[in-house]
Amino acid sequence: MKEDKKGMSVLGCGLVWFGAAVSIAEIEAGAALAPAAVGGRGWSVLGAILLGHLFGGAMLFLAMLLGARTRRGGMDCAKTPFGRAGGGFFAALNLLQLVGWTAVMVAQGAGAAGELLGGRVPFGAVCAGIGVLVAVWIYVGLRGVGKINSVAMALLFALTVALFASLLSTGSKGAGHPTEPMPGPVFWFAFEMSVAMPLSWLPLAADYTKDARRPVAACAVAALVYSLVSCWMYGIGMVAAAFGSIPDAFRHLGAAGLGAAALLVIVFSTVTTTFLDAYSAGESAKSLWSRVPAKPFGVAVCALGTLLAARGAMDRYLDFLYLIASVFAPMAAVLLVGGFAALRRGADAVGRGAAAWNFAAWAAGFAVYHACLGADSPLAAAFPSAAGALGGWSSPAGATLPSMAVSALLALPAALAAGRRPSRSSISA
Numbered sequence: 001m002k003e004d005k006k007g008m009s010v011l012g013c014g015l016v017w018f019g020a021a022v023s024i025a026e027i028e029a030g031a032a033l034a035p036a037a038v039g040g041r042g043w044s045v046l047g048a049i050l051l052g053h054l055f056g057g058a059m060l061f062l063a064m065l066l067g068a069r070t071r072r073g074g075m076d077c078a079k080t081p082f083g084r085a086g087g088g089f090f091a092a093l094n095l096l097q098l099v100g101w102t103a104v105m106v107a108q109g110a111g112a113a114g115e116l117l118g119g120r121v122p123f124g125a126v127c128a129g130i131g132v133l134v135a136v137w138i139y140v141g142l143r144g145v146g147k148i149n150s151v152a153m154a155l156l157f158a159l160t161v162a163l164f165a166s167l168l169s170t171g172s173k174g175a176g177h178p179t180e181p182m183p184g185p186v187f188w189f190a191f192e193m194s195v196a197m198p199l200s201w202l203p204l205a206a207d208y209t210k211d212a213r214r215p216v217a218a219c220a221v222a223a224l225v226y227s228l229v230s231c232w233m234y235g236i237g238m239v240a241a242a243f244g245s246i247p248d249a250f251r252h253l254g255a256a257g258l259g260a261a262a263l264l265v266i267v268f269s270t271v272t273t274t275f276l277d278a279y280s281a282g283e284s285a286k287s288l289w290s291r292v293p294a295k296p297f298g299v300a301v302c303a304l305g306t307l308l309a310a311r312g313a314m315d316r317y318l319d320f321l322y323l324i325a326s327v328f329a330p331m332a333a334v335l336l337v338g339g340f341a342a343l344r345r346g347a348d349a350v351g352r353g354a355a356a357w358n359f360a361a362w363a364a365g366f367a368v369y370h371a372c373l374g375a376d377s378p379l380a381a382a383f384p385s386a387a388g389a390l391g392g393w394s395s396p397a398g399a400t401l402p403s404m405a406v407s408a409l410l411a412l413p414a415a416l417a418a419g420r421r422p423s424r425s426s427i428s429a
Contacts (some may be wrong), residue, residue, distance in 0.1 A: 007211035013218040014225045016208050019272030020201065022156050022265075024108040029193055030237020036186035037238060045190045049234055052194025055401075059228035059332060060198045060205055061219050066204020066339045068215035074206040074280070075194050075287035078331070081338025081411065082362075090331055091287040094203045097324040098281040101200075102274055102305030105370030106130050109270030109310065109422075116259045116266070124310040129329035130270055135274040138282075138298045159265045160236065167239045171361045179222030197230055198353035202332040204280035276303040329400050330365025330407035334358050337408050354414040359416075363408030373400035 008016075030049075037045040066077055075094060079087030108127040117126070212218035281301040283292030338358055342350065350358070 007213040008209070008218060010212075010214055010218045010221050013212055013222040014387050015207055016276070017222040017226040018229055019155045019156070019269070020276050021233060022160060022227045022269040023105065023110075023233070023273040024112050024266065024270065025105060025196060025273070026230055026233035027237040027240060028108065029197060030234030031078065032237075033190050033193055033267055034238045035277030036190050037372040041186055044187050048187050048190035049194045049231060051190045051195075051196060053227040053231050056195040056198025057223045059221035059336070061200060061201045062225060062336050063205040064217060064219035064222055066336065066343065067210040068212045068219055069343055070339075071210050073210055073283045074204045075284045077206050077339055078203075078335055079135075079287075080342045081350060081355065081358045083333055083417075085348065086359050088288055090203070090327070091284045093289070093324055093327055095281055095284045097328075098204070098277045098284065099301055099305055099308075100324070102134075102281070102301055103308035105270055105274040105277065105324040106134070106306050107312075109266055109274075112266045116263045127306050127310040130274070131302055131309075133267070133271045134274045134278060134302045134306075135299045136173065138279050138302060140296055153272075156268050159261050159268075160232065163265055164232075164236050164239065164263055167236065167242075191301055194398060195235065198227065199329055199332065199400065201226070201407075202335075203274065203328050204283070207280045207283045207369065208276070250394035254416055261308050274302070274305075278305065303397060316343065326369045326399075326403075327366060329369060330362050330403045332394055333365060333404040333407040334411040337411040337415050339389045350414070354417075357414045358411050361407045361410035365403040367407045369399045369403035372421065388413065 016337035033049070034046055063074070063077075067074060070077060073089060077089040078090045082090065106127050109130050110123055113126050113130075114121065116124055134284075209222060210221050211214070248268055270355065278298045278301045280298075281293070282292070282296075284295045286293045336352075
């Protein structure tokens, strides 16, 4: 493949995904695992975190590589195995979840920043400030912030190291709170919590590697950087949990004179992560309506997400977000199986029959996902009669792996049976 001199460099891709991994959401996910590590089970939780990120990072690499090889964004790639209608269905759901995650990220960042500011600035004003910075980041674009991004990522790395060291030091002086142990087996709970973050990026991973100059190297570096930094964030979260909560940890940092450094971490990390959600919302919109300008649409999504965050709508929206997120693990399995099979055969799409089969494979994986969660599933809460029919059964291996395995296996026959179809490149030639 000829190198695109105007595309994203390997370093640029790595910096983008460094920014994606450094976020309050990742720290809070790590904090949620702290009770699982109590009582001599720390090594089990650590192994689950590493395994979850190894698996999730591998899936992330493949999704990135598919976009880089085909020069298509994530939701455009979905049209290959699912057809135009199926791809549009997933693009619409992805658009919904990205609006929600934009609001979640802004709300989390504003909440943490508000703790450091001692409540002197209204929550809505902090949300608005973060939203404005995200909108500027979107408007300038990835290439426009290249040098700024390099400086910001170096600053973020240094600040997270200082943050981690300060938390360890403060905790060793007895400022923390004891964490109650979590009852029952913890490995698969920790695995699900760890794999959820990299898998949540699968629908938009290709949006940031489709223009990579060196596809394999750029995707490998991006996936590796994200996985390592995400593990680092989980570690910070587990240490911060010693203070009882993330806000407690930030209050201690403020009292120790590190409030300014922590505030920079919060603001920069929220901006660099939320930017990806809002910008990719524009890419998903282009997949639905080709004439939609991506940047202005991304700014509009940022504004909507900021408004939802400021109005406190997240308390009612989070359950829906988790339900939407369960869509994309089995979808990614079908996408990777069907997408790489089509790429190997030089095809841009499959026939209607194969698209319908692939959609059924996704639906089976979606059902398995919620069956594995049993009574804890958001779907079970929405449809209690269906949950009763499942008998509250839950999988000993979590929900992600079984659902992806079922969808991948069901999609495999259609991928193997697909005949060679002329690609756009061959037609134009």
